[in-house]
Amino acid sequence: MTRPLLITDCDEVLLHMVAHFADWLDQEHDVHFDIESGQFDAMSDRRTGETLPVDVIWPLLDTFFRDHMHRQTLVPGALEALARIGDVADIVVLTNLGDDAHGWRVEQLAGHGIRHEIVCNQGGKGPPVKAIVERRGATDAVFIDDLAVHHSSVARHAPGVWRLHMVAEPRLAAAVPPAEDAHARIDDWPSACEWILDKFQSTKFESKP
Numbered sequence: 555m556t557r558p559l560l561i562t563d564c565d566e567v568l569l570h571m572v573a574h575f576a577d578w579l580d581q582e583h584d585v586h587f588d589i590e591s592g593q594f595d596a597m598s599d600r601r602t603g604e605t606l607p608v609d610v611i612w613p614l615l616d617t618f619f620r621d622h623m624h625r626q627t628l629v630p631g632a633l634e635a636l637a638r639i640g641d642v643a644d645i646v647v648l649t650n651l652g653d654d655a656h657g658w659r660v661e662q663l664a665g666h667g668i669r670h671e672i673v674c675n676q677g678g679k680g681p682p683v684k685a686i687v688e689r690r691g692a693t694d695a696v697f698i699d700d701l702a703v704h705h706s707s708v709a710r711h712a713p714g715v716w717r718l719h720m721v722a723e724p725r726l727a728a729a730v731p732p733a734e735d736a737h738a739r740i741d742d743w744p745s746a747c748e749w750i751l752d753k754f755q756s757t758k759f760e761s762k763p
């Protein structure tokens with residue numbers, strides 16, 4: 555019998571990212587990243603006060619993931635929750651990184667004790683979620699992500715999947731409204747774990763309005 559499936563994002567779900575990225579920008583680039591704004595591009599040059607253009611931000615993000623992933627820390631309770639969920643379900647990490655970063659992410663998560671299949675993706679997560687569910691033959695599935703755009707994508711492409719919106723960084727969470735296309739918004743793992751296990755016990759695989 556196939557087991558249920560948890561498909562989880564990594565950054566700001568399993569691992570803290572933005573706070574460590576902000577620290578690195580501050581220390582090494584004199585850049586202020588206003589996390590509390592809830593905007594991922596709210597960055598300014600401390601020396602001039604000028605807003606950083608997107609074509610400067612993306613290379614900085616690439617450099618962070620290439621050379622500074624070791625700065626990232628586990629979200630409290632994530633490891634314990636994955637252990638409980640792993641007793642009854644399969645787990646796949648679906649992370650939006652270039653394919654060249656796959657090995658870095660595998661090594662990074664293994665260093666935190668997380669050893670599950672890791673899938674890299676670019677763009678909306680609906681199509682890869684649909685593909686993973688079909689490949690695994692899962693009878694029920696839960697998807698977790700901090701970005702509303704991915705919940706909309708999964709709702710469109712894989713409507714039978716339960717969708718949990720989690721923003722694990724408290725400095726960011728206060729500024730981020732609940733994703734309209736998610737079934738629930740829970741920002742801490744102990745509560746999220748109960749919600750996920752409940753969904754696996756009580757549902758049939760069908761469209762979730």
Ligand SMILES: [Mg+2]
Binds near residue numbers: 564565566699
């Ligand atoms: Mg994320």
